Amino acid sequence: MTTHLPAAVRSQDLVFTLYGDYLLDRPNGVWVGSLITLLGELDLSPMAVRVVLSRMARKGWLTVERRGPRSYYGLTRRGRTLLEQGRERIYHPPHDEAWDGTWRLVTYSVPEQRRRLRDLLRVKLQWLGCGALSNGVWLSPHDIRADVAEIARSLRLTKHVELFEAQHTGFSSTAALVAQCWDLRGVNARYARFIARWQEAAPRCEQCALTQRGAAGRRRATPSCAAPAACFVRRFRIVHEYRAFPLEDPYLPAALLPDDWHGGEAARLFAHYHELLAEPATRYVREVCDAGDERDASTPLAEAAAV
Numbered sequence: 001m002t003t004h005l006p007a008a009v010r011s012q013d014l015v016f017t018l019y020g021d022y023l024l025d026r027p028n029g030v031w032v033g034s035l036i037t038l039l040g041e042l043d044l045s046p047m048a049v050r051v052v053l054s055r056m057a058r059k060g061w062l063t064v065e066r067r068g069p070r071s072y073y074g075l076t077r078r079g080r081t082l083l084e085q086g087r088e089r090i091y092h093p094p095h096d097e098a099w100d101g102t103w104r105l106v107t108y109s110v111p112e113q114r115r116r117l118r119d120l121l122r123v124k125l126q127w128l129g130c131g132a133l134s135n136g137v138w139l140s141p142h143d144i145r146a147d148v149a150e151i152a153r154s155l156r157l158t159k160h161v162e163l164f165e166a167q168h169t170g171f172s173s174t175a176a177l178v179a180q181c182w183d184l185r186g187v188n189a190r191y192a193r194f195i196a197r198w199q200e201a202a203p204r205c206e207q208c209a210l211t212q213r214g215a216a217g218r219r220r221a222t223p224s225c226a227a228p229a230a231c232f233v234r235r236f237r238i239v240h241e242y243r244a245f246p247l248e249d250p251y252l253p254a255a256l257l258p259d260d261w262h263g264g265e266a267a268r269l270f271a272h273y274h275e276l277l278a279e280p281a282t283r284y285v286r287e288v289c290d291a292g293d294e295r296d297a298s299t300p301l302a303e304a305a306a307v
Contacts, residue, residue, distance in 0.1 A: 011044055011052040016061075017240045019075060020083040022285045029065050029072030034292030038285060041233050089127070089246040093267075099141050099253035105164040106130060106138040106148055110157060117155050124151045129250035131181025139181050141253055178256050187248045191262035194245075195269055198238060202269070205234070205276055228284035235277040242270045 018038060023030055032053065036046045044052075053073050056062045061079040065072045075083065106125060110118035122132075128147050130138040145163060152161040168177060178184065249263060257263070 011039075011048055012056060014039060014042055014044065014240065015052055015056060016083065016086075017236065017243060019079070020086055020243075021236070021239050022282065023289075024075070024080070024083055024087065026074075026289065029063065029074035030289055031292035032071045032073060034289045035073060037288050037292075038232075041229055042236060086243065086246070090243055093246065093249075093251045094129075094142060097142065097251075097253050099255050101167060102141070103166050103168060104140045104142065104144050104148075105133070105166055106140070106144070106161065107164070108136055108157065108161045110160045114157075117157060121151065121155055121157060121161075124155075127247065129252070131178075131250060133177075133181055139177075140250070141256060142251075174256065178252070182250050182252070183248075184252075184258060184261075187245070188258065188260070188262055190248065191245070191266040194241060194266050195262060197241075198269055198273060201234075202272065202276075205273065228280040228287075231277045231280035232284045235274065235281040238270060238273045242266070 015035075018035075032050065035053065036049045039049045040046070053062060053064070053071075056079075057064045057073065060076055061082075063074045063076050065074070108118070108121060110121065125138045125148075128140065128144050128151075129142060130140045130144070133139045148161065148163050149158075152158045168174060172180075245263075245266070251263075
């Protein structure tokens with residue numbers, strides 16, 4: 001299986017995935033040379049890394065600190081909040097919630113001159129798993145009252161937003177209502193492709209992980225496919241692909257899902273890979289970052305990476 005990411009993937013998204021899965025708990029900024037090494041494994045050139053880091057710093061996602069000739073990038077409070085919310089949604093989604101048949105309706109009427117905030121409100125409602133019932137009316141089977149109140153408050157749109165609880169009494173079926181609000185068929189197909197893409201390689205990764213754990217004691221050469229850098233790339237690709245699902249999957253209660261729903265199987269496969277490759281992948285990232293902190297700024301790599 002190739003380890004190259006699709007060319008269309010935006011470099012900013014790669015940086016978010018890197019920080020969200022590996023660097024979120026690192027207390028200090030990361031040297032740009034280390035970031036160039038890590039993102040270079042994902043086919044980003046040094047120039048592309050420097051450009052995207054500078055752009056994300058200007059946008060308020062990253063901090064940049066100069067220490068002599070070196071630059072170190074960390075997360076701003078805004079960037080950290082975004083990634084913490086994303087991590088919670090990815091690793092602790094609202095699976096298998098019981099449902100009593102109550103729908104929550106969010107309605108809004110935001111003036112045209114505040115269109116940017118209206119668009120942002122829609123994105124945040126989609127992130128909560130809401131589906132658009134009609135223009136300005138969004139639906140959810142989850143108890144989202146506290147979340148909607150916080151979103152409305154943070155966007156200063158409280159007076160433009162209303163929240164209701166309701167029962168569906170007609171006239172379409174519940175299945176038709178769900179199909180109107182969410183593209184479950186499309187999400188399910190993407191889950192199926194994710195499973196097909198990664199399920200086949202799982203046994204090989206399991207064997208590589210076992211071989212790697214035993215190699216140290218027997219002083220055998222570790223297979224190249226189980227090298228820490230390769231494990232990092234594979235785990236990164238899986239996380240990067242799977243992290244799109246929380247924006248697409250509303251995580252509806254089981255009573256509202258089709259019988260052939262693949263979301264649970266995909267989540268289990270993702271969790272298995274994520275844990276299976278965790279040790280070598282995180283060790284590789286840690287070693288690259290630690291080596292960058294210790295490297296003398298006068299080395300050729302430091303000079304090449306300084307911005």
